[in-house]
Amino acid sequence: MKSPRITLAYTLVGALALGGTLAACSSDSGDGGGKSTPSASAAPTLDPNTKVTLKVVGLLPGSTKEAQAALADEVKEFQTENPNITVQTQDYEWKATTFAADLAGGTLPTVFEIPFTDAKTLIANQQITDMQAYLNQLPYAADFNKNLLQYGQGQDGDVYAIPAKSIYAVGLHYNRDLFTQAGLDPDKPPTTWDEVRTDAKAIADKTGQAGFAQMSQSGTGGWQLTVDTYARGGRVESEDGKTATLTNDGTKAALQFLQDLRWTDNSMGNNFNYDWGTINQAFAAGKVGMYTSGQDVYTSLVQTNNIDPKMYGLTMIPLEGDNSGVLGGGTMAAVSSKATDDEKAAAIKWIDFHYLRKYTNEQAAVTNAQTQVASKQPVGTPELPIFSQAQYEKYQTWIKPYVNVPLDQMTSFTSKIFDATLVNEPAVATQDVYAALDPVVQAVLTKKDADIDKLLDEANTKAQRAIDSAGR
């Protein structure tokens, strides 16, 4: 009998498919030649005597020595397996505000990472290369979750970007130490927005730290406001992706919540300029009681911010309203359109080795987990399945002896996430919609008399203009 978890997992990936379909409908045409089936032509294999140097994405800038050592070990193992390939890692953090400059300036490595929402447009713009023939060389090429794989497929049906890591749903991360200091039970995190507000105030009053913090910079303000909107049953775009719907009740309620915490309770501290990296930094430094971000953020909290595992807690983002859901997304590996055939052949070997093989091969999973554990890197951070749910559960069994993340401090998330409806990011002009919402979040957090309705009207006009101009 299929377990409820498995059924619900398929519901999750099914929900992810919705946004992807919309994105496919809205993408610029320009790639492919009207083919509807993937390319079957054989890709050139790499001659073992041909020397290739491959530049790949490494760790986040500022990662710990232990994380660097683990990656160096992984590179060494890869080069032992492929003596003709030299891998050069490059520190990298995807940011909406710098990615296009890096791409245009040619400063990205040959293998780089992109969010699900960007793949279709990069394919249409011919900025990433067709990897279908190379992907076919992998034994598990046909086993990908089709609903995730389609995000990286062009109109010709070929795969250009490959689902690689961080398949996430947004969760509520909290500091167990601050909960204890505030007289709250860290094993009973909040389950409603009202409880989040009450707990935030308690933390702020009793510890002097921010009870709840919100990202607001470089598109992350819009991203998180969209998360908050979905959690209250709202949507920021119509289903067909043609209309901006920022003035919905969910978004208004989310902003009212922030306004109350900021100006009535004074429970949000004094920094309102956070982005993804800086809020992680503040959280790991014990300055933030709660914040929302992808469920997998624990890995970078360890690798980059040296968090004390004992203080970390993860729970579900509160869901309220009929149509409420958890925003989900993920990261794909892509190869530069300027890569040579040899580089592409080397790239698929690295993508297999670094990102994917561990999910389908027990020996690879064990070796990878051992390498990570030896360098005190996190193993077992909760994620959603790239392949099937059954395969995912098999992988969890393989790595179980090596899991070193405090999973017992995340059970209120891991036990419920598969019951939730996962909703994809807005499909059309995603980053523009987020950029339009950034100033709204900033205004609510920095201006006491911010008029939410007026701000949302203005943002909606900007978002609609961006949607209308998506193919401009």
Next chain:
Amino acid sequence: MSAASALPRSGGRPDGTVAVEAAGPPPVRRVRRNPVTWVKRGGLSTLVFALPVLVIFGVFSWWPIVRSVVMSFQKTNLVAPATWVGWDNFQYVLTDPDLPTAIRNTLYFALLALVIGFPIPLVAAVLMSSVKRLKGLYSVLAYLPVVVPPVVAVLLWKFFYDGSADGVFNTILGYVGLGPYAWLSSPSLAMPSLVIEATWAAAGGTVIIYLAALIGVPGELYDAAEVDGAGIWQKVWHVTMPQLRGVLFITFILQIIGTVQVFLEPYLFTGGGPANATLTILLMIYNYAFGRSLGGDYGAATALSVMLAAFLAILSLVYFKLTSSWSKS
């Protein structure tokens, strides 16, 4: 003798240079030009000497300018072939709801930079030129911020501007009972905070220019003023300022041009926030081109760049027209 009477008479400029028109055109002996005489008269060697500069300017300045103008009439992502779109990019930019905010903020930054940033280097240079000892040390101290890499300087100041009560500036102000202030998180304080850092970072360069100009002020003028009973402020006002007028005119317009093109500070400090309080025109240009992960609206970015360049060119022309008549008067 008054200080004013000590100024150079006709034909001289406040900065000490001699006006060419006052001397009248010298008689020119016309020589028939042909390639041979051109080479004989050193034309070839002149060209060879000038070639590297011409090539460098051509490749890195003039060609990008031409490409920008062309691109402002195109839709392109720099990968697929460009298509001509006429005035669409200009229309798109001019109807952007954020444009008035960006213009307002840019002018506000320029005004604040002028009020705060223009007099400080001048006062510092005058004071430094007056001191007799350790002049070199003061020059080094004044210039030091200029050699700090801008990104490092901004990160440093970001730390200073920490909005919590234990932030550097808030701690200092706390000693006198002020604050804490939100600095970069406050829509009203964010822009002045940026200007203060920008002034700190750039003042040293201007101080050096003023110091160099002050060296050229003849000492006799000060002696004469002193004989006339002038105090220190009268000497500054009646001797130093008129002598620096030429340099001041140049630094003034350079400052206007520089501040209208402010990018680094809002980009690194605030990203244009909070609530667009530090969104500037150049930041908008960057956002069009690169701000979105799928960015690439290079047409809109170059259209706004072209309009800004045209505005600055007209402003400079008007300014020089005005100031040249003032100089003559």
